[in-house]
Amino acid sequence: MTTHPDDPAGKRAQFRKLHDRIFVMPNVWDAGSARILAPMGFSALATTSAGYAYSAGLQDLARLITREAIIENARAIVAATDLPVSADLQNGFGPAPEDCAETIRQAIAIGLAGGSIEDVTEDAAAPVFEIGLAADRVRAAAEVAKGAGFVLTARADGLLWGQTELADIIARLQAYAEAGADVLFAPGLTDADAIRRVCASVDKPVNVLMGLSGAALRIDELAAAGARRISTGGSLMRAAMGELQRAAAAIRGQGDFSYAARAMPGAAIDALMSDRRGD
Structure with a gap:
């Protein structure tokens, strides 16, 4: 199923339907990475606050990344693909329920699914919101959504x-x-038993993060555990940065430029960056 790029309602309906069974939603960090992954057969893409932060030379912390920057990054990704896009909206950019509601309003306005x-x-002394306030924040976001x-x-990030x-x-x-969340997510689950326990304990689709150290489950194993969506977080960006570091180290240490044999040809990248969505 495809949708017109200017049909956000259609994309949202398409995205919601995907959760009827398991699918992979890789996280991209800019319009270029979105254009590379979009034609590869995925049904949806997600943004990554970590990937965006690293590309900007920042740590992945909400206090260092503004709502405006995250929304603008997501806007560019939405414009680069016909696929539904889901955004990593950090902690809603503020402690109050209304902060979360405003973040969702802005996300809707730019066409995110x-x-x-x-x-x-x-806050290292109290790293997660008290559960009552946390639920109120989700409730305020859900009322807008x-x-x-x-x-x-809705993410429960305590494991991290x-x-x-x-x-x-x-x-x-x-x-x-x-409180009204459509999908539930507890990043940091790394074994099938824990994922199975979480999925059996809730009545909404569960997203599982792969790409963390120690999390090497296959799609079929995640499906058997009850997961409905798999995301990759910042791991694809970290993989790209790892290759950059290895290539540079080989140049600096051995005068070795063999990394070029693994690089995507410029012509292939140019073709992917050409905007033919209206053809």
């Missing part, structure tokens, strides 16, 4: 911030589902 809101504060058919993903009790993560996901 969906987006995620995290429950992290980035539902009117436009926007697919809202030192929380180890899976029961606590599940309780949060259940609260976020009750």
